[in-house]
Amino acid sequence: MSLEKAYDSIKSYIPKNNIESFEVLKQIQEYWNYWKPINTVNVLLLAESHVYTSQEDFEASYSKIKLESFIKNYPIKFVRLVYCFAYGEPDLLNESLEDNSGTTQFWKIFCACTSKTENDLAFRRILKSDVSFFPRMRNKVNILNELKARGIWLIDSSLVGIYRGAIDEKSDVICASWDNYVKDVVIQAHPKYIAVIGKGVADSLGRRLSSICSTINADYTVLPQPQAVRGPHEEQMEYYRQYQRICSKYA
Numbered sequence: 001m002s003l004e005k006a007y008d009s010i011k012s013y014i015p016k017n018n019i020e021s022f023e024v025l026k027q028i029q030e031y032w033n034y035w036k037p038i039n040t041v042n043v044l045l046l047a048e049s050h051v052y053t054s055q056e057d058f059e060a061s062y063s064k065i066k067l068e069s070f071i072k073n074y075p076i077k078f079v080r081l082v083y084c085f086a087y088g089e090p091d092l093l094n095e096s097l098e099d100n101s102g103t104t105q106f107w108k109i110f111c112a113c114t115s116k117t118e119n120d121l122a123f124r125r126i127l128k129s130d131v132s133f134f135p136r137m138r139n140k141v142n143i144l145n146e147l148k149a150r151g152i153w154l155i156d157s158s159l160v161g162i163y164r165g166a167i168d169e170k171s172d173v174i175c176a177s178w179d180n181y182v183k184d185v186v187i188q189a190h191p192k193y194i195a196v197i198g199k200g201v202a203d204s205l206g207r208r209l210s211s212i213c214s215t216i217n218a219d220y221t222v223l224p225q226p227q228a229v230r231g232p233h234e235e236q237m238e239y240y241r242q243y244q245r246i247c248s249k250y251a
Contacts, residue, residue: 042151052161105226
């Protein structure tokens with residue numbers, strides 16, 4: 001099914017004044033496609049959703065000069081998705097947006113996926129407290145390039161942002177997204193392994209998930225949402241180490 005038809009199938013589950021525009025969905029897909037591995041997808045990171053992006057945020061003005069100092073010909077529309085460099089990096093915008101802290105947890109997942117050893121996941125390279133702006137941005141680009149080269153790809157099970165939005169039927173939105181679009185994306189990618197990020201994704205998809213893995217002959221595991229991990233530091237680190245082990249084995 002086309003993205004536009006999939007979008008139409010989702011609308012009934014979301015209040016009319018609280019669904020992202022179709023332009024936001026197209027931009028999300030552009031980011032997905034930019035970082036899709038060229039040849040084999042070895043490990044698919046299946047997250048739940050990006051964060052709801054209002055039309056006002058979507059139209060925020062980028063500092064193209066800053067962006068092109070570390071990556072050329074990159075999408076310049078703002079969305080609240082980890083692949084959008086300005087999400088969590090307000091210096092890349094010409095204006096201030098409310099609550100633009102980004103998702104450092106997902107950058108930590110990316111660090112873990114690209115680390116050579118589970119004993120040092122090298123989080124420091126993406127932290128504002130440790131690395132200044134331009135070196136940090138170059139580090140982020142290098143991480144994403146390595147993910148792409150190794151066949152590690154992040155996509156969402158929901159096509160629309162279900163965080164921060166007034167959506168009651170989140171599970172229905174995920175299932176409609178999956179049935180009408182995302183499932184085909186996964187089949188075409190044909191990953192060797194799927195790391196499902198969040199019990200909510202697994203619970204929403206239910207047998208759909210095991211069925212698709214059987215169809216493409218892929219193993220999968222369910223890991224907690226990064227923001228759901230609490231407790232001692234060592235306990236949190238063990239969660240990230242699981243990504244390092246998975247990617248070391250399959251990618």
